[in-house]
Amino acid sequence: MNCRWMVGPLLLMAMALAGCATGPDYLRPEISVPEAWRMGEPATNSLADLPLEAMYRDPVLNELIATALTNSPDIRSAMASIEKADAALRIQRADYWPAINGSASYTTARAGNVPPLPGAEADEYDLFGALSYEVDLWGRIRRLNEAARAQYLASEEARRTVEIGLAANVASTYFNLRALDRQLEIANETLASRRDMLELTRIKYDDGNGIVSELDVAQAQTQVSSAQSSIANLRRLIAVTEDALSILIGSNPRDIPRGLDLIAQWQPEDVPAGLPSDVLLRRPDVRAAEQNLIAANANIGVARAAFFPVISLTGALGLQSEDLGDLFDTGLSKAWNFTPSLAAPIFNAGKIRANVRVAQAQQKIALADYEKAIQNAFREVNDALAGVRFIREKLAADEETEQAESRRLELARMRYDGGVASYSDVLDAQRYLFSAQLTAVQSRNDLLNASVQLYKALGGGWPGGVENYKP
Numbered sequence: 001m002n003c004r005w006m007v008g009p010l011l012l013m014a015m016a017l018a019g020c021a022t023g024p025d026y027l028r029p030e031i032s033v034p035e036a037w038r039m040g041e042p043a044t045n046s047l048a049d050l051p052l053e054a055m056y057r058d059p060v061l062n063e064l065i066a067t068a069l070t071n072s073p074d075i076r077s078a079m080a081s082i083e084k085a086d087a088a089l090r091i092q093r094a095d096y097w098p099a100i101n102g103s104a105s106y107t108t109a110r111a112g113n114v115p116p117l118p119g120a121e122a123d124e125y126d127l128f129g130a131l132s133y134e135v136d137l138w139g140r141i142r143r144l145n146e147a148a149r150a151q152y153l154a155s156e157e158a159r160r161t162v163e164i165g166l167a168a169n170v171a172s173t174y175f176n177l178r179a180l181d182r183q184l185e186i187a188n189e190t191l192a193s194r195r196d197m198l199e200l201t202r203i204k205y206d207d208g209n210g211i212v213s214e215l216d217v218a219q220a221q222t223q224v225s226s227a228q229s230s231i232a233n234l235r236r237l238i239a240v241t242e243d244a245l246s247i248l249i250g251s252n253p254r255d256i257p258r259g260l261d262l263i264a265q266w267q268p269e270d271v272p273a274g275l276p277s278d279v280l281l282r283r284p285d286v287r288a289a290e291q292n293l294i295a296a297n298a299n300i301g302v303a304r305a306a307f308f309p310v311i312s313l314t315g316a317l318g319l320q321s322e323d324l325g326d327l328f329d330t331g332l333s334k335a336w337n338f339t340p341s342l343a344a345p346i347f348n349a350g351k352i353r354a355n356v357r358v359a360q361a362q363q364k365i366a367l368a369d370y371e372k373a374i375q376n377a378f379r380e381v382n383d384a385l386a387g388v389r390f391i392r393e394k395l396a397a398d399e400e401t402e403q404a405e406s407r408r409l410e411l412a413r414m415r416y417d418g419g420v421a422s423y424s425d426v427l428d429a430q431r432y433l434f435s436a437q438l439t440a441v442q443s444r445n446d447l448l449n450a451s452v453q454l455y456k457a458l459g460g461g462w463p464g465g466v467e468n469y470k471p
Contacts, residue, residue, distance in 0.1 A: 021139025022308070023301020026294050029367060031374055034276045039385035046274025047451075048282055048458035052167060055455055057266040060259030061174050064249055068170050069163060071250030078159035085148075085155040092148040095141045098133035098313075128318030128335075135313060140305035143298045150295035157288035164284065168456040170248050172449050177241045178262040179445035184234045186437045191227040194430065198224050201423070216423040223430060230434075262441065265448055271388050273458060279377050282459030289366075289373040296359070296366035303359040306352045309344035380457035387450035395443040402440045405433040 047055075053062050069075060107124040136142060198220040204212035243253040280286055320335040345352060409429035415421030455461075 021142050021301055022304040023139070023143055024297060026297045028290070029293075029370070031280070031371065033280070034378065037273050037276060037385055038382045039389060044275070045272050046278060046282075046458055047268065047271050047455055048274065048278075048460040050455075050460065052461050055460060056171055058174075058259040060257050061171060064174060064245070064256075065167050065170050067251075068166050068249040072166055072248065073250060074162050074166060075159075078155075078162045082152070082155045082159055085152040089145070089148040089152045092141070092145045095134065095144070096136075098131050101130050101132075103128050103130060103318075123322055124320065125322070126318065126320050126335075128316045128320075130314070130316040132312065132314045135311040137311060138305040138308045140302055143301035143305065146298035147295040147302065150291045150298065154288045154291035154295070157284040157291060160284035161288065164456055164459065164461050166248065167461055168452050170245065171452045173241060173245045173248060174256075175262070175265065175445055175448045175452070177238065177245060177256060178258070178260075178265070179441050180234055180238045180241060181258065182262045182441045183438050184231065184238065186434070186441065187227055187231045187234055190430075190434050190437075191224065191231060194220070194223045194227050197426070197430075211419070212423070219423065219427055223427060227434070262444060262448075267448060267451060271385070271451065271454060273381060273385060273454070276378065276381075279381060279458065280374065283373075283377050284459065286370075286373045286377055289370040293363070293366040293370045296363040300356065300359040300363055303352070303356040306345065306355065309342050312341050312343070314339045314341070377457065381454070384450060384454035384457045388447065388454055391443060391447045391450050395440070395447050398436070398440040398443045402433070402436040405429065405436040409433045 052065060056062055056065065103126070105126045107126070109122050134141065198217070201212055201217050201220045205214065205217050242256045245256050246253045315336070315338040317336045409426070409432075412421060412425045412429040416423060416426050
């Protein structure tokens, strides 16, 4: 039979089987979702509805976050991964279409006669366009495209995960820096107060009236030295924190600008977490884990397709002539060929079956990773909700302690000046007040950081409005 009459039936068969694809179609697994948060009430609105600039209302902090999202090497790496996945997807999509290549050749041959006999030498000139196409009867190419598309979407979600994490790290580090700034202010104020007390103690000791001993002077000097030590340590921590923040925003270590004081940083009075099921839609790491599961599921189909024959259609149309001058005379030099082929596995020592088992195992791994990502998301939200609730209570207690210690120092000084209390009472009051002040600052910083972690855990920063959120 002339091979040209085979083209139509083969193409019709390919079209008839085009809907077939080996391997399981993806179905989202049944996941147990809690009805309510362990540490919070379910709500229709969520803190995550706030855009970054509404969550972090310090203009300097917002500028630092914007710089980080532009300059950070982590962001550039994530963007490059997206470009790579996009290119891989385009490569796979190209297999849907026939490949067309051009070729040109010149061949000369001579028989072993000396001198050559007539017809013993021959020349041939060829100019062809060649077409090749794999008939995707079993859906191998479609499954490869499904996997490539899922991997591309996973890379997009991975970029979003990096963005959310980077913004949270910048905010947290900035709040740590502002807390250290405030603690340094307290330490400087304490040092000034203790120096005044040391000077007063020395004057009383020099009077020689016996009210103040040399021991009191030594204790006052110790208090001054202790404050100086705290200042030196806080300055070191500030420098280290500035360096860390510089790296986060993609620059070499440098001075970091300051914005609002720690106490002026916005802290939501109410922190609605939204519905637990919303986390599955907002968290990019969960979405990325599902896309990886989709890709692994599609790869099972790719592996199973290897059990079936591969049908390829190849053909060429061009010009062929023994004389270069006649090559473009289509009436004399037109040539074509068509070659359908079928390649089927016969024996490969169980290699195909093993590849299917590998793909199935990868799908199980991806499913476990997906479930783990969901469980981790719920844990992080509950942890952050607990942090916000209990750190807020701790901050209230710490601020009350600070006020009480401030009053205690005031009374101790009055009693000491009146001669009814020892100098040790004043020193104790100074130490406890300094400690209480630093603790209150740290608790306020911890509360801000807990809100940052809750915002991150909920997938905060996701594009969306704030119409339903009432701070």
